Amino acid sequence: MMAAAIGAALAIGSHGAQAHCDSLDGPVAKAVERALESGNVNPVLAYAPVAAEVEISAAFDQSRKVRGLGPDARMLADRAFMETVIRLHRAGEGAPYTGLKPAGIDYGPVIPAADVAIETGDLTKLKAVFLEEIDHSLRERLGHVRELQKAPPEPKTAAEVPAARERVSAELGFVTFAESIRQAALGRGAEHHAD
Missing domain, CATH: 1.10.287 (Helix Hairpins)
Structure with a gap:
């Protein structure tokens, strides 16, 4: 049973889980934030198909350069990079990219319970x-x-x-x-x- x-x-x-990946508090967005802060693109590449690595790496390098131009430039560069990564991640899932979703969306009980299982093994x-x-x-x-x-x-x-x-x-x-x-x-x- x-x-x-x-x-x-x-x-x-499965649809909800995929949608979770394009939210601002989802796992892909968190990986993007870590990559931008650390200067290491590799955590983001784990969320994308191999075919997307070149485009993501180029977008990452460009974003890192633009971030140094000031707070507004940083915000725009971060957003553009996040959209690129999530778009390519969704393409790797065979799903359309329909834009970034806001943080805090309730996707139901399965995703949080699955996250707990992953974190705890329970x-x-x-x-x-x-x-x-x-x-x-x-x-x-x-x-x-x-x-x-x-x-x-x-x-x-x-x-x-x-x-x-x-x-x-x-x-x-x-x-x-x-x-x-x-x-x-x-x-x-x-x-x-x-x-």
Whole structure:
């Protein structure tokens, strides 16, 4: 059951996790800030595909030069470099870049729980979030299926066909949803970043 829970979170939450990467308080932005302060671009390169290294390195060098021209120039150079890195990071994920997102966005419980697991090695909180989310989704979908099962499984008249069709669609949708959770748990979901 836990593997299914993890898989469902991957399937359900992959969009949110990717979006987390383009926020001003996300991991990519933090790496950009560290790189600009230290003068070492390597922490940023870890967040980008190999094909983006030349462009990022050039933008980094340019940004470091412009930063010395004053506070306004520093702010603009930092922002431009951050946008470049996050744009290329998103491209590496196969996702569009839609601009920097503000800090403090609530992406739900999975991302903070995953961050805690990474920091501590403890999966307890993350497992609890997954189980709660999956349990809720399964119960909601099954309740819908059970309600529609009032319709006959094999319609006898043309008037019964629409209700039977809705029933069949809901039943097959439930099975498909359950299988998608299993597939994600087996690593067949979109749970990693592209190189």
